[in-house]
Amino acid sequence: MTEKKAKSVNLSITNPRVFEVIKMVISILIAFAITFVILCLISKNPVNALVTILTGPLTKKRYIGSVIESFIPYAFSGLAAGVLFKSGAFNLGGEGIFIISGISVAAVACNALTTSHMLHPVLCILAAALTGCILMIIPSFLKAKFGTNEMVVSLMLNSIYSGVAMFITRKYLLTNTTSTIGTKDYLATAKIGYIYEPLRISPCLLLLIAATIIMYLVMFKSRLGYQIRLAGTNPKFAEYSGISAFKLAIVTAMIAGTLCGIGASCQLLTQTSFYQPDKSLVGIGFSGMLLSMLGRNNPIGIVVAAFLIKYLEQGTSVLYFVDRAIPSEIVAIVEGIVILLISSQYFLRGFREKKLLKEGLEKDAK
Amino acid sequence: MIGDTILKLDKVTKVYPNGTVANRDINMEFEKGEIHSIVGENGAGKSTLMKMIFGIESPSSGTITYKGQEVHFQSSLDAIKAGIGMVHQHFMLINSFSIVDNIILGDEPTSGAFIDRKEATRITQEVSDKYNFELDVTAKVSSLSVAKKQKVEILKTLYRNAELIILDEPTSVLTPQETEKLFVQLRQFKEQGHTILFISHKLEEVKAISDRISVIRNGVSKGTYRNEELTMEQLTNLIIGRDLESDLEQFKTHEDFNNEKAMIVNDLYMERNGKPALNKISFAVKKGEILGIAGVEGNGQLDLIRCITGLEKTAYTGKITICGKDTTGMNIKGRRDLGMAYIPEDRMGDGIAGPLPISDNMISTYYTRDDVNKGMFMDNKAIDRISDELIETFAVKAENNKVSIDSLSGGNIQKVVVAREYNTHPKFMIAEQPTHGIDIGSAEFVHHKLIELRNEGVGILLVSADLNEVMDLSDRIIVLFDGEIAGYFPNARTVTDQQLGMYMLGASHQTEEEIGGALND
Numbered sequence: 001m002t003e004k005k006a007k008s009v010n011l012s013i014t015n016p017r018v019f020e021v022i023k024m025v026i027s028i029l030i031a032f033a034i035t036f037v038i039l040c041l042i043s044k045n046p047v048n049a050l051v052t053i054l055t056g057p058l059t060k061k062r063y064i065g066s067v068i069e070s071f072i073p074y075a076f077s078g079l080a081a082g083v084l085f086k087s088g089a090f091n092l093g094g095e096g097i098f099i100i101s102g103i104s105v106a107a108v109a110c111n112a113l114t115t116s117h118m119l120h121p122v123l124c125i126l127a128a129a130l131t132g133c134i135l136m137i138i139p140s141f142l143k144a145k146f147g148t149n150e151m152v153v154s155l156m157l158n159s160i161y162s163g164v165a166m167f168i169t170r171k172y173l174l175t176n177t178t179s180t181i182g183t184k185d186y187l188a189t190a191k192i193g194y195i196y197e198p199l200r201i202s203p204c205l206l207l208l209i210a211a212t213i214i215m216y217l218v219m220f221k222s223r224l225g226y227q228i229r230l231a232g233t234n235p236k237f238a239e240y241s242g243i244s245a246f247k248l249a250i251v252t253a254m255i256a257g258t259l260c261g262i263g264a265s266c267q268l269l270t271q272t273s274f275y276q277p278d279k280s281l282v283g284i285g286f287s288g289m290l291l292s293m294l295g296r297n298n299p300i301g302i303v304v305a306a307f308l309i310k311y312l313e314q315g316t317s318v319l320y321f322v323d324r325a326i327p328s329e330i331v332a333i334v335e336g337i338v339i340l341l342i343s344s345q346y347f348l349r350g351f352r353e354k355k356l357l358k359e360g361l362e363k364d365a366k
Numbered sequence: 367m368i369g370d371t372i373l374k375l376d377k378v379t380k381v382y383p384n385g386t387v388a389n390r391d392i393n394m395e396f397e398k399g400e401i402h403s404i405v406g407e408n409g410a411g412k413s414t415l416m417k418m419i420f421g422i423e424s425p426s427s428g429t430i431t432y433k434g435q436e437v438h439f440q441s442s443l444d445a446i447k448a449g450i451g452m453v454h455q456h457f458m459l460i461n462s463f464s465i466v467d468n469i470i471l472g473d474e475p476t477s478g479a480f481i482d483r484k485e486a487t488r489i490t491q492e493v494s495d496k497y498n499f500e501l502d503v504t505a506k507v508s509s510l511s512v513a514k515k516q517k518v519e520i521l522k523t524l525y526r527n528a529e530l531i532i533l534d535e536p537t538s539v540l541t542p543q544e545t546e547k548l549f550v551q552l553r554q555f556k557e558q559g560h561t562i563l564f565i566s567h568k569l570e571e572v573k574a575i576s577d578r579i580s581v582i583r584n585g586v587s588k589g590t591y592r593n594e595e596l597t598m599e600q601l602t603n604l605i606i607g608r609d610l611e612s613d614l615e616q617f618k619t620h621e622d623f624n625n626e627k628a629m630i631v632n633d634l635y636m637e638r639n640g641k642p643a644l645n646k647i648s649f650a651v652k653k654g655e656i657l658g659i660a661g662v663e664g665n666g667q668l669d670l671i672r673c674i675t676g677l678e679k680t681a682y683t684g685k686i687t688i689c690g691k692d693t694t695g696m697n698i699k700g701r702r703d704l705g706m707a708y709i710p711e712d713r714m715g716d717g718i719a720g721p722l723p724i725s726d727n728m729i730s731t732y733y734t735r736d737d738v739n740k741g742m743f744m745d746n747k748a749i750d751r752i753s754d755e756l757i758e759t760f761a762v763k764a765e766n767n768k769v770s771i772d773s774l775s776g777g778n779i780q781k782v783v784v785a786r787e788y789n790t791h792p793k794f795m796i797a798e799q800p801t802h803g804i805d806i807g808s809a810e811f812v813h814h815k816l817i818e819l820r821n822e823g824v825g826i827l828l829v830s831a832d833l834n835e836v837m838d839l840s841d842r843i844i845v846l847f848d849g850e851i852a853g854y855f856p857n858a859r860t861v862t863d864q865q866l867g868m869y870m871l872g873a874s875h876q877t878e879e880e881i882g883g884a885l886n887d
Contacts, residue, residue, distance in 0.1 A: 016770065221743040226733055229726065233719040239677065240708070240716045241730035242699030349383070357381040357426050 020296065023348050027341035031334045038333065043326055049319055053331075056318030057311050063318060065200035069270060071310035072204050073098075073281075076263025077288025078295060078302035079215050080256035085289075086219065086297045087252040088232035091139050093154035094260050095285025096161035099277055100135060101128035101261040103165050105268045106173055106275035109186035120189040121203075121269055128261035135161070136257025140249040158285070165277035175274060182276040192269040204266040208303070211259065215299040218255075228252060260285065290335070293343055309335060371434075372398040372530060372561050373419065378428035380414050386775065388414035391428070392587045394580055396530070401552060401562040402590075403572040406582035406605055407805045408776065412565050415582065416532050419563075420452045421445035432530075451523020452532040455539075457515050461508040465518050466490045468507055469525050493524050497554065512662055513544040520551075531555065532563040537571055538831065539663055542867040549575050569601055581605055606806050614813055614838050615859070619821045623653035627687070628794040628825025629674070629706075630885070634684035636669055643669045644682065644849045649884035651794065651825040656816065658840030658858060659829045662870050666849035667829050668711075671798055674827070675708050676701040689793050702731060705793030709783055709800050711829075713776070717783045720772035724764055725753040727771045727782055732790050756785040761811065777808025784812050794825045801835060813839060833863050844884050845869035852876065854884040 032050070039046035057063045077094055084091045104127040114120050138157060143150040166181065173183040195201050219225040231238035231248050239245060264281055272280050291309065295301030312335075316328040341347050373396040380389040388411045396402050406412050417423040419430065421439025429436050432448055439445045442452070459468050466487050475485040490503045499517050507518060516536060523531050533552075537545045552562055552575060566572050572579060579596060581588040581604040588604045596604075627650045634647040644666050651657045661667060672678035674686055676698040686693045688704045702708075710716035718727045729738050729749055738749050753767035760781045764774055771779060780800070787795065797816060801809035816839060820826055830836050836843060837858060845853040845866060853869035853876045855861045868874040 217743070221746070223733060223739065223744055226726070226744060229722060230719050230730060233722055234715075236716050237719045237730065240698070240710060241733075242697070242702050244697075244699070353381075353383050356383060 019348075019352055024342060026348065027338050030341060031337035034337055035330065035334050038330065039326070043323060045323075049323060049326060052319045052322055053312065053315035055315075056322075057314040059318070061198045063314055065198060067307070067310045067314045068205065069200040069202070070314075071306045072208050072270075073263040073267035073284050074287055074291060074310065075208055075303045075306035076211065076259050076266065077284050078291030078306050079211060079288075079299055080259035080263070081288040081292035082295065082297045082299060082302050083215065083219070083228070083252050083259070084256045085292055086232045087228040087248060088235055089140060089143070089249060089252060090151045091136070091154045091253065091256070092151055092289065093136055093139055093157055093285075094256070094288050095283075096154070096158035097132045097136050097257055097260040098264045098281045098285045099158075099165050100161040101131040101264040102268055102275050102277060102281045103168050103173075104128045104131040104261070105265050106169075106183040106186070109190035109269065109275075110173060110184045112187055112189070115189060117189050117193075120187070121192045121265075124190055124269060125207075125262055125265040128265045129258045130261065132257035132259070132261030132264070133254045134257065136253045136260065137250055140253035144246040144249040162277060162282075169275070169277050173275075180276055181278060182274045185274045186269070190269060191273075192266075200270075202266075202270055204270055207262065207266065211262065212299050212303050215259075219299060224251065260288075290339055293339060370398045371395050372432070374431040375415075375419075376429045376431065378415070378418060378425045378430065380411075380418060380423060381426045386773075387585055389418070389425075389582075389585045392582070394587060394590060396561060396563065397578075398529075398561055399556060399559050400577040401556050401564055401575055403564045403566060403576040403579045404582060405566060405569065405572050405579060405601070408567060408803045408809075410582045410605075410805070411585040412582055413534065414585075416452065416534055416563070416565060419445070420450060420532060446526050446528070449527060449529040450532065451520075451526060451528030451530070453516065453519040453523065453534065453536060455535045457519055459507050459515060459518060462506070464506050465501060465503040465510075465521075468518060469503070469522050473526060490521070490525065494521055497521075497524060497551070497558075499551075512539045512664060513547070516540070516548070528560070530561045530563065532565070534565045535567070536564070537566065537568060541662060541870045542833075542863055543871060545571065569598060569605075573598060573601070614817060617814065617817045617821075618841075621654060621821070621823070623823050626653045627651065628653050628689060629827065630685075630687040631670075631674065632685040632687070632885075634670070634673060634682055634686070636673060636678075636682040638669065642849055644673070646850060647684070648882070649844055649851065649854075650886075651827050653793070653825050654820060654823045655841040656820050656826040656828050656839050658836035658843045659827065659846055660833060660836045660843055660866050660870060661831075661846035663831050665846045665870075667798075667846060669849070670846070671708075671796060671829060674796060675706070702790070705791075707731070707787040707790045707792035707795040709780075709787050709795070709797045711798040711802060713779055713783060713802075714772070718771050718779060721770050723768045724757065724762070724771050724774075724782055725749050725767040728753040728756055728767070728786050728789075731786055752789070756782075756789060760785040760788075760815070775805070777804035780804045780812060781808055784815055788815060788819065792819070792824055794827075795819060796827045796829070798829045799831065800828070801832070802830075833866060837861065837863065837866075842884070842887070847872045847875075851881050851884060854881045856883055856887055 036046060036050055039049045043049045057067055077098065080094050105124045108124045108127045109120070113123055139150040139154040142148040142153055169181060169183055175182055175184045192202050192204060195203065219228065227238065227243050227248050230241060231243060231245060235245060263284065267281055267284065268275055291302050291305045294305035295303070313328070313331050316331040319326055320328045375392050375394045378389055378392040381387050392415060404412050404415065414423060418425050421442045421444050424438070431437070437448065469490050470481070470486045474481045475489065476482055477485070487503060494501045494503055499521060501514065501517060501521070507515060510518065516539065520531070536548060540548060555562060564572070564575060573593065576593045578590055578592055579601070580590040581601070583605060630650045632648055634644050635642065636644040647670065649657070659667060669678070673682045676693065676696055679695060679697055688701055688706055691704050693701050693704070714720060729752065732738070733744070738752065739745055750767060757764060757767060762774070762778050762781045762785070764778065771782060774782070784800070800812050800816065816826055828836065828839055840858040843855040843858045843861060843866070844851050847870060852872065853874065
């Protein structure tokens with residue numbers, strides 16, 4: 001009998017999950033409507049422009065390949081932010097972790113530790129993952145042990161790490177040939193090759209898929225995920241239930257740091273030939289937080305969000321080739337509006353409450 | 367003057383965003399200069415109704431007319447300006463401020479850019495004296511007793527010229543003696559032309575003080591009656607729709623558990639802000655008994671429970687033994703593993719994770735146990751099955767185990783909490799205000815489950831501010847006053863509430879020898 005109950009899913013807006021989906025769809029529609037209005041103002045052929053944004057990336061293998069390659073580090077960053085936010089930690093340290101683990105990648109990639117094409121990238125990834133894993137602990141440790149504000153600490157650490165990265169690059173890894181600050185070129189053995197070059201599918205994609213599945217299992221099937229859910233929703237309840245806040249904070253930080261490190265390696269070893277600390281990885285860590293918000297801290301949602309955002313960015317780039325009057329930054333408008341609406345507590349709430357009122361009264365009348 | 371309608375509710379309905387209909391088509395009229403009680407079970411919708419009158423919530427439909435004008439208060443500030451005051455069940459005072467500062471806060475008399483303290487003190491003292499409050503208004507609030515704090519709350523409304531004063535469960539924090547004093551004062555306000563809205567679920571008090579009584583059941587008004595029109599039985603019937611619960615004593619069995627102790631507290635001492643918060647506390651909870659702790663809130667109950675549960679594991683001295691094991695240095699997990707279960711007072715804060723489904727909330731205190739795990743992962747099927755079983759056994763009203771727990775009513779949430787702790791198969795259980803703020807039906811259910819556990823040999827420590835609950839459920843009773851055990855009663859059946867009241871107020875104190883029985887009996 002209870003099974004029957006579980007299957008009859010409430011598909012109206014009063015079901016919180018359905019509400020989330022409806023909210024997301026309407027947010028995206030509104031974002032596009034506003035984008036369209038702007039396109040009308042700056043483009044002679046706004047319909048065409050909008051169609052180009054939406055379908056442009058599909059017109060050439062090169063375009064969609066670029067989306068596939070570029071969304072991977074963002075997805076990793078989003079997964080990292082997602083696990084932190086879900087556990088209730090406002091650790092914004094992903095940005096700094098990306099930048100500092102880039103140093104580990106470069107340090108390993110520039111040195112002939114091995115001649116194996118297989119092993120060298122793996123060593124790079126391990127080094128970066130380890131760096132991230134250890135350094136991400138700091139804000140969470142300080143919070144759990146001394147009650148410091150992890151947001152402040154993690155933001156400060158972001159600055160510190162990018163400074164340290166610059167210092168190490170200048171002192172130990174600097175190349176003499178360019179005017180910008182960057183490391184020497186990686187050795188050829190360190191580069192990650194493609195499995196299917198036209199679509200730029202590399203082992204990084206497999207790594208991401210694996211990480212997504214693992215994170216999904218961790219979040220929804222494991223005891224750790226259960227602890228994270230409890231502590232993230234109500235830390236006092238978690239404590240009451242006998243869950244150690246300290247251990248949990250450290251473990252989630254380690255997971256997030258590891259994901260950041262892997263993300264940084266993927267970006268560097270596929271898309272760059274040397275590391276520039278003030279350029280190569282800047283912004284990825286912060287974008288991850290937005291993606292986590294868009295994906296509602298759900299690993300699969302985050303990865304999908306990362307793909308869609310990169311897809312839109314590619315779409316506007318394509319549009320820029322077609323119509324130079326439209327700057328590719330227009331994608332930021334779509335992103336901004338969607339995030340604004342989705343994160344708004346009040347958006348569509350009145351509508352839902354009216355519906356609830358009606359339903360409540362009907363149920364009551366029975 | 368008396369007989370004029372001061373406040374009128376017309377078809378007032380409130381639906382909360384989670385779909386709960388708290389009030390439905392409420393029609394009520396309040397006359398100037400009367401003491402009007404609103405009674406109903408916990409969760410019947412009294413508080414919501416008051417919140418709407420006081421502008422904290424706005425009605426989903428219907429109108430509120432105050433002094434002949436339809437009002438739409440946007441916040442409590444509007445209500446205060448219009449002359450409505452409210453004394454909340456939980457005081458809204460700043461402890462480190464003096465009485466004057468608390469009272470003028472938000473409405474300070476000024477001279478130039480500064481607060482005119484002399485004037486403020488003068489006005490406050492004047493109001494206080496006018497109504498015989500007997501308060502030194504320059505005293506710090508932290509130094510006041512609960513009853514005096516309540517006076518300050520009332521004074522606050524009078525300072526803002528409240529004509530209509532709402533008192534939300536004002537007696538729940540008072541001893542029987544203090545309640546009588548409050549009533550004298552309320553009658554005095556009435557003579558001075560104030561209208562009193564008295565919210566309570568204690569019927570004797572309502573009968574003692576009211577001119578008229580309105581009854582709410584399940585969010586619906588069951589009418590307004592003159593006090594003398596109603597007998598106690600009729601009133602009870604209106605409120606719960608049936609007769610009062612029967613004597614709980616008959617459900618107790620008396621098996622012999624060899625005087626074994628489930629939990630022992632030995633010479634517990636703890637300091638807070640340099641003052642002893644707990645002192646010389648020694649008692650034992652035997653297997654198969656309910657030991658009740660009575661006392662006015664804030665006399666050390668919170669600290670005592672934090673120490674026993676291990677939520678506070680370092681700040682105390684003394685020894686706590688659970689099921690024969692010394693727990694020194696153990697955290698709550700360790701103590702739970704010894705067989706402790708804990709129903710917390712702050713249900714929403716400590717007892718559940720609100721937005722998560724019932725199933726997640728049903729297993730939190732034993733989520734590592736084999737029956738909810740399968741290898742590396744949690745066994746979601748088993749969790750569903752266990753949740754469904756417990757939902758059924760504990761008669762939790764919910765569509766399924768996946769709805770978020772905060773969409774349930776307080777009574778049903780508490781049933782989930784009790785069900786979860788029950789399913790830890792405890793040997794020792796702490797029940798902290800186990801029926802606080804829940805409907806009578808659920809409360810009765812919880813009481814029966816506690817007795818069931820007791821009959822099975824679980825030692826239960828019951829901490830409650832509700833004297834009736836302590837007296838009805840307990841086998842033995844301890845009274846806490848000012849962090850110490852003031853009295854010990856080896857037979858709960860022979861104690862009267864007046865007796866307990868004397869110890870709760872600190873007017874009586876037993877000898878160490880008498881109190882020693884709490885540990886050694």
